[in-house]
Amino acid sequence: MTVVGEELTAELAALAAGVSGVPEAEAEVLADRPDGTVVRSGALVAKAHAPDTDREALAVRLAVAAHPLLRGILLAPLPAPAAPAPLTPSPAPFTASLLRGRPVTTWPLGEPVDRQEPDGAPWEDAAVLLxxxxxxxxxxxxxxxxxxxxxAKAARAVARMAAGAPSPAAGTVLRAWARLPDWARDEAPQPRADTLCHGDLHLGQLVRHPVPGGPWRLIDVDDLGIGDPAWDLARPAMWFATGLLDPDAWTRFLGAYRAAGGRAVPADGDPWPSLDVPARALTVQSAALAVVRAAREDRPLDEVEQDLTAACARIADVS
Structure with missing residues (x-):
């Protein structure tokens, strides 16, 4: 962590502690990435969003999460805290900006999916929420x-990989990327932009609230917006297609989504005409991030990462 990163984390922890009333020493860093630093203090979570966040778009996304129509679906943000130094105040009701150039939001604490219990992953709950x-x-x-x-996130992942040291794996990923339609590469409007979508669905985007044992809720609105709902099913579809998700889990997820009236795929029959392009795009995105991660850690690709790049090779070779 850089000095600036350490200072940001410390200031975010102080903010969270000041709002929650819990001693700052008990604050817990839950995540510290370029796209988001997250700190827990008691029953409150504070998040510093990416420096290049579109603040107006974020304000709309937060207002959507707080809207009554999303009650029981998205975890709602908490009102913006007072803005002591080094925060500067914001007119948006849920965003206190800025902390070292990054918008800050506050949220109630949720209980995440237990990664040690993969058989208990809430695939059906995720599907119904979607x-x-x-x-x-x-x-x-x-x-x-x-x-x-x-x-846009897929395009950013590929750009990060392309900016790094060239490698055979990167070349394979880039060839697969070139085979995708322009809208999936964020180079044209999405052809089906008629649905409110999460934009980055995976099991890390689910928490139980209230804690403990409350119902599941979706979190993280940074990518929320209008688009093709198939994108929200694309990551589990990609995991299934590449052998990373048990077929039974995929069947339960898809069946629960259809039973709940989900509109991303037909009510019955083959779902892949709707899912194919988004699933390929998520495969390329995941492989690009895997190549970046392996290069940063100065190691070869692990088995899962090799499976992802092998899937990219198949995408690239499709005529």
Whole structure:
């Protein structure tokens, strides 16, 4: 962690402690990445978003998460805390900006998925929450709703990889990326932009609230917006297609989504015409991040990372 990163984390912990009333020494760093630093203090979580966050779009996303139509689907943010130094105040109701150039939001504590119990992963709950999210009428929500950022995140991952040292694996990933349609590379509008989407669905985006044992809720609205709902199913679809997700888990997830009236795929029959492009894009994104991670750690690709790049080779070779 850089000196600036350490200072940001310390100031975020002090903010969280000041709002929660818990001693600062008990603050816990939950995540510290370029796209988000997250600190827990008691029953409160404070997040410093990425420095290049679009603050206006974030304000809309937060207002959506707090909207009554999203109650029971998305975890709602807490009102912005007072803005003592080094925060500067913001007119947005849920965003206290800025802390070292990064918008800060506060949230109630949630209980995450237990990574040590993969057989208990809440795939059906995730599917039902997605179906409910996709059914929310966009016209009834705060506007202007930004686009769902799934394709933008994929493009950013590939750009990060391309900016690093060249390698055979990177070349394979880039060839697969070139085979995707322009909208999946964030080079054109999404063709089906009619649905409220999460934009970055994985099991780390689920928590129980209230703690402990409350119902599951979706978290992290940084990529929330209007887009193709199939993108929200693409990561588990990609994991299934590459052998990283048990077929039974995929069947339960897809079945629960369909039973809940999800509109990303047909109610029955083959779902892959809808899922194919987003699943390929998530495969490329995951492989790009794997190549970046391996290069940063100065090691060869591990078995899972090799599976991802092998899937990219198959994408690249499709005629």
């Amino acid at each position: 179906a409910r999210l996709h059914a929310v009428p966009p016209h009834a929500l705060p506007s202007p709703l930004p686009p769902m950022r799934g394709p």
